[in-house]
Amino acid sequence: MPHTTVEYSGTLTGALDKPGFGTALHEALVTIAGGRAAGCKTRFVRHDDLWIGDGSPHRAMIHVEVALLSGRDPETKRALTAAVLAALREHTAPTPQFEVQFSVDLRDLDREAYARHEEPRAVAP
Template sequence: MPQISVDYSAGLADDLDRPALGRALNALAVKHLAAAPEACKTRFRRADETVVVGGETEKQDLVLVEFHVFPGRTTEAKAGLAEAVVALLAEQVTLAPGRRLHAAAKVVEVDGSAYRKATLTG
């Protein structure tokens, strides 16, 4: 833990350096949440269809980052992480001229009593 999910618009598929962004997100989790580096896991999910009300959908992209963490972090640590993630997205996401990016981050606490994990090897 933390488990990090990144949902992004299909229009960003060729311009988003997912490995670099994943490493940077993991580093922010270590910094703001005191997470162990090896515990950070990031997955990316391409959203083929997104809709933004109030604008031309085809000219707008979304990147939504969600951190699932066990309880115990302060409100300040979680807010600091969310702010750092939005700033990171502004730096790392390349936009074509005329496009707009909607970036968001949230930190969600997971009930540890209902969470299990396993690492399997072949």
């Protein structure tokens, strides 16, 4: 925990520094939201079939959805979404041929309903 999904326009594949953004994202999740570093999981999902605004081929987007266990106060959530947006912009190269829309959505996961299981790591002989 936390779980993050990064959806992005396929036209931005070369512009988005996934390792750099992932590192900055996980650091923010730990330092701002008190997440557990080993539990941070981020999925990058490329979309080649998007319709943005009026459908112009010069539009692109990167949307980040962060899911955290409930209980953080509004100030922490605002600080986290601001840090994620800043990291996203920092780790996306300029693409003057596109109008890029960046967005971040933070969602609470119900602590009482969330479940997980972690397999123990195999020990080498």
